[in-house]
Amino acid sequence: MEKNPWVSLHSKTVYDNKWIRVTEDDVINPKGGPGIYGKVHFKNIAIGIIAIDEQQHIWLVGQYRYTLNAYSWEIPEGGCPLSENPLEGAKRELKEETGLVADEWKELFRMHLSNSVSDELAIIYLAAGLIQEEAEPEDTEDLQLQKVSVDQAYEMTETGAITDSISVAAITKLKLMQLQGKLI
């Protein structure tokens, strides 16, 4: 394995809230020069869920994203504390946002969302065998739902109607799996 070429001399917390902790480290960079590194540590894993029914339609959730000052259509997503089992977190988030309970769960892939600045990890699941129950949105959420085909969802990533990275990656993979005949 490749060795860590960075040297961390000193680390201080510059901001902390319920969701993130920002630290600034004094470092020696891989070429031997001095510098600083501002890191954003995430206290939650980002969970994304593709909930797919027997007609191969999937659920999208619409919400206003404060960070972007824009409305965003995404697959069901939520934060799962690092101490919690991610699959349990996925089940909870899917139920909260859509009211869906799934019988079959499969982890599709993992990715680090923004590794130049943060340690945020995303885990993306495929959920099938769906039963519709009551949604239970969190008190900070104001959500809309729609059900679309895999093709419609993929087209939304192509036109820029979906820009969220977890959703773009997951829907592109889903379209690929469909073409490969790997979708149940």
Added chain:
Amino acid sequence: MEKNPWVSLHSKTVYDNKWIRVTEDDVINPKGGPGIYGKVHFKNIAIGIIAIDEQQHIWLVGQYRYTLNAYSWEIPEGGCPLSENPLEGAKRELKEETGLVADEWKELFRMHLSNSVSDELAIIYLAAGLIQEEAEPEDTEDLQLQKVSVDQAYEMTETGAITDSISVAAITKLKLMQLQGKLI
């Protein structure tokens, strides 16, 4: 268009460096309750480049990611200041990291990497018609290069050998385009 259901009462900068600015806002959330929102503003667009040769092999760049304390294989990537033309930034980053100069450029897609906390935008390009010149890595970078087939790269996303979100999304899309016969 959907209206912004968030109310921002007050915003203060809690951390600022060359790459990011962190603000904490006092807000009223979509359900009418008081709260805070910690936002990470990015001063650069994240650029990702799939450089593809006539045998449909692509370049990967390996580097140690300080944030993850782990080595990471990725497509060529770099930051492009918000004030700069992203395509010019892409050309510069590709040349710096790999020494490649490309004749044909195509924007593949855009995505927001972590929209619950940041406004970071990524733009992913396909670069073809390649000529090999000298690499010019930045003085903070210690890079390795390898050239792999689209299938090899996609397999690396499936085994977890590639976890960077820009790379995962771009390589999955590339594999899909290849299967659809849409790759040049």
